[in-house]
Amino acid sequence: MARTVKRWLVLLAAVSLLLVNAVPAAASPAPYESYNYNYWKEAVPSPDAYLPERTISGRDLGISEFKDPGDVNVSPSGLIYILDSGNNRIIVLDPGFKLLSVIDGFMMEGSKETFNLPGGLFVDEEERIYVADTGNGRVVVLDGEGTLIQTITKPESDILSTQFQFQPLKLTVDHVGRVYVVAQGVYEGIMQFDESGKFIGYVGTNKVERDYGEYIWRMLSTKAQRAQMVLFVPTEFSNADIDHKGFVYATNIDPGSNEPIKRLNPSGEDVLKRFGYYDVKGDIRFRNNPGPSKLIDVKVLGDGMYSVLDATQNRVFTYDDEGHLLYMYGGKGNQVGTLKTPVAIEQSGEHHLVLDRGKNNLVVYEPTRFGARVNEAVALHYRGEDTEAVNIWREVLKLNANYDIAYIGIGKSLLMEKKNEEALGYFELGMDRKSYSVAFKRHRREMMKEHFGTFLTAVIALIVILILTRVAVKWRRRRQVDREAGFH
Amino acid sequence: MKQDFIKFPLHLIFHPIDAFWDLKSDNRGRLLVAFAALALTIVMMILQKQYAGFLVNYIDPRTINSIIEIATVAVPFFLWCMANWAVTTLMEGEGKFREIVLATGYSLIPVILVYAPMIVVSRFMVQEETAFYYLFNSIAFFWFVLLLFIGMMTVHQYTVVRTIVTMVLTLIVMGIIVFLGALVFSMLQQLYEFGYNIYRELIFRT
Numbered sequence: 001m002a003r004t005v006k007r008w009l010v011l012l013a014a015v016s017l018l019l020v021n022a023v024p025a026a027a028s029p030a031p032y033e034s035y036n037y038n039y040w041k042e043a044v045p046s047p048d049a050y051l052p053e054r055t056i057s058g059r060d061l062g063i064s065e066f067k068d069p070g071d072v073n074v075s076p077s078g079l080i081y082i083l084d085s086g087n088n089r090i091i092v093l094d095p096g097f098k099l100l101s102v103i104d105g106f107m108m109e110g111s112k113e114t115f116n117l118p119g120g121l122f123v124d125e126e127e128r129i130y131v132a133d134t135g136n137g138r139v140v141v142l143d144g145e146g147t148l149i150q151t152i153t154k155p156e157s158d159i160l161s162t163q164f165q166f167q168p169l170k171l172t173v174d175h176v177g178r179v180y181v182v183a184q185g186v187y188e189g190i191m192q193f194d195e196s197g198k199f200i201g202y203v204g205t206n207k208v209e210r211d212y213g214e215y216i217w218r219m220l221s222t223k224a225q226r227a228q229m230v231l232f233v234p235t236e237f238s239n240a241d242i243d244h245k246g247f248v249y250a251t252n253i254d255p256g257s258n259e260p261i262k263r264l265n266p267s268g269e270d271v272l273k274r275f276g277y278y279d280v281k282g283d284i285r286f287r288n289n290p291g292p293s294k295l296i297d298v299k300v301l302g303d304g305m306y307s308v309l310d311a312t313q314n315r316v317f318t319y320d321d322e323g324h325l326l327y328m329y330g331g332k333g334n335q336v337g338t339l340k341t342p343v344a345i346e347q348s349g350e351h352h353l354v355l356d357r358g359k360n361n362l363v364v365y366e367p368t369r370f371g372a373r374v375n376e377a378v379a380l381h382y383r384g385e386d387t388e389a390v391n392i393w394r395e396v397l398k399l400n401a402n403y404d405i406a407y408i409g410i411g412k413s414l415l416m417e418k419k420n421e422e423a424l425g426y427f428e429l430g431m432d433r434k435s436y437s438v439a440f441k442r443h444r445r446e447m448m449k450e451h452f453g454t455f456l457t458a459v460i461a462l463i464v465i466l467i468l469t470r471v472a473v474k475w476r477r478r479r480q481v482d483r484e485a486g487f488h
Numbered sequence: 489m490k491q492d493f494i495k496f497p498l499h500l501i502f503h504p505i506d507a508f509w510d511l512k513s514d515n516r517g518r519l520l521v522a523f524a525a526l527a528l529t530i531v532m533m534i535l536q537k538q539y540a541g542f543l544v545n546y547i548d549p550r551t552i553n554s555i556i557e558i559a560t561v562a563v564p565f566f567l568w569c570m571a572n573w574a575v576t577t578l579m580e581g582e583g584k585f586r587e588i589v590l591a592t593g594y595s596l597i598p599v600i601l602v603y604a605p606m607i608v609v610s611r612f613m614v615q616e617e618t619a620f621y622y623l624f625n626s627i628a629f630f631w632f633v634l635l636l637f638i639g640m641m642t643v644h645q646y647t648v649v650r651t652i653v654t655m656v657l658t659l660i661v662m663g664i665i666v667f668l669g670a671l672v673f674s675m676l677q678q679l680y681e682f683g684y685n686i687y688r689e690l691i692f693r694t
Contacts (some may be wrong), residue, residue, distance in 0.1 A: 041549050428542055431545055433542070433615065436543065436614065437541060437543055437614045437615035437616075438614075440543075440614050441614040444614070445613065
């Protein structure tokens with residue numbers, strides 16, 4: 001008897017061991033941990049929004065390896081342009097990541113010209129390629145075939161000093177052909193050129209953050225000491241992109257800034273909406289990290305969304321038009337999907353592309369069900385179609401019950417449908433006090449309208465009862481007095 | 489019973505100058521009332537954190553801890569009484585320790601009386617009206633400070649300036665007590681560590 005039991009136990013143990021091996025541990029296929037910040041500024045684990053799909057290197061395309069690639073851009077027609085700075089060439093891919101052509105120079109005034117360590121490129125609607133040819137100190141404009149249209153060289157202007165070195169790093173172009181150039185050592189803002197290459201002026205200067213401690217220290221020091229101190233100069237921009245309305249999105253890498261992303265209107269003012277729980281600046285909490293996010297690229301995704309690339313932790317943060325952090329992905333590392341030295345982010349259809357200078361390749365990220373649903377819902381909300389967005393938000397909540405933006409989205413739609421009481425619960429879950437207040441005000445008014453009759457009846461009844469009791473008490477007291485006086 | 493435990497405290501908060509004198513000379517104060525006021529204040533603080541309306545409640549519900557709430561009210565209360573007693577004894581105050589506890593405890597009554605309805609009302613407020621919530625809470629606080637001030641003045645038979653000086657000194661002494669307490673605690677800990685290390689050395693050497 002005992003032996004059979006023992007044998008069965010051994011068998012059971014063996015089977016259970018086999019079963020453990022048979023079922024693979026359910027783990028995230030991403031080599032990074034996704035999270036989002038909640039109302040209390042804690043990083044809460046979140047489903048992955050984007051997963052690495054593949055990487056593209058020079059060898060994959062059948063050409064020599066990339067060397068320090070600097071920028072990537074996708075034209076409105078879907079062609080992918082990679083600026084291979086170290087090899088001074090532009091690689092053109094079709095939307096399916098097949099090699100189309102390589103542009104390694106252009107003809108200018110009868111002679112062949114090449115690039116010299118170009119930093120950035122941009123392709124406009126008419127497939128014109130704008131290249132920030134940093135080493136040669138010019139911006140080169142080519143058409144789709146690689147024929148020169150014009151060059152923008154060092155601008156002649158009264159507001160520029162004679163020693164000024166024009167070294168364009170990054171650029172973007174609006175739909176009327178104005179070129180916005182982020183140039184090296186230019187603290188005044190983004191340089192703006194008109195379509196003929198004439199310098200117009202600067203837009204969007206970064207403000208100097210005043211450090212009062214430093215200020216007092218400076219007052220106390222001698223002239224010689226002061227001369228050795230660092231100057232308070234505004235920080236440079238690191239990158240720029242443009243949305244369909246012609247607003248320039250720009251990033252700067254000032255580590256102390258709470259507004260490293262700017263959305264500049266035509267007169268150069270920052271009009272980025274910051275209605276989220278916290279600053280729009282990438283990571284807001286860093287305990288073991290090297291520090292705040294260093295944003296080096298921004299990509300406008302459409303429907304108010306934009307992604308920024310953080311070079312501190314090599315992550316990509318995506319925000320909606322109101323400044324809510326939608327999701328993040330990426331991280332430091334050597335696996336496919338983690339990044340070594342990311343330099344640029346782009347969007348090609350549903351995919352996100354991140355150019356990694358450290359690994360000399362282009363990483364293609366693909367949205368997961370969660371990421372795709374979030375994008376969809378945010379787009380619908382942005383277009384004002386909140387009713388349609390609700391179903392998608394509900395699906396998002398099934399995938400991530402900690403997703404505050406979804407609660408707020410559903411709440412806002414319910415509010416629109418005048419379902420105020422239901423909306424209250426969603427706003428409370430999303431910690432949106434402003435909308436909660438609006439919903440509650442309406443709900444309260446409804447309640448008052450509905451129950452005002454009952455309330456008034458109750459009040460009148462109460463008053464009547466009060467008067468009656470008072471009369472009764474008085475009457476009884478008088479009787480008592482009368483009795484003591486012997487009237488009864 | 490009703491006279492001492494309900495009517496007198498309510499009379500006191502509206503007529504503090506007369507009532508504190510009655511409390512001292514006629515022996516109208518009851519320690520039970522003072523401690524009940526303290527306990528109810530603690531309860532109100534906890535209730536406010538837990539049940540105040542969403543629009544005024546910025547407390548992370550996961551951080552509410554009743555023990556800590558009790559400590560944050562009760563510890564300063566008794567520290568105040570002790571420090572005040574210590575200061576006023578040296579500064580010719582006429583109040584006994586019991587009277588200090590009574591005056592401090594009775595001063596807390598407006599806090600309870602204002603907080604309780606405000607917790608209920610705050611649940612029916614919209615954003616624009618939350619200003620009233622904050623207004624009434626500040627009124628409660630200033631009322632408490634005023635009562636404490638008059639209480640101290642009457643109990644110790646001080647002038648206005650002297651009362652202010654003693655109250656400030658009391659706060660400083662509270663700080664000193666906390667500092668000394670922390671010092672003693674840390675010293676005891678180090679002493680314990682020292683003894684324990686010697687014990688361990690002995691154990692391992694043999």
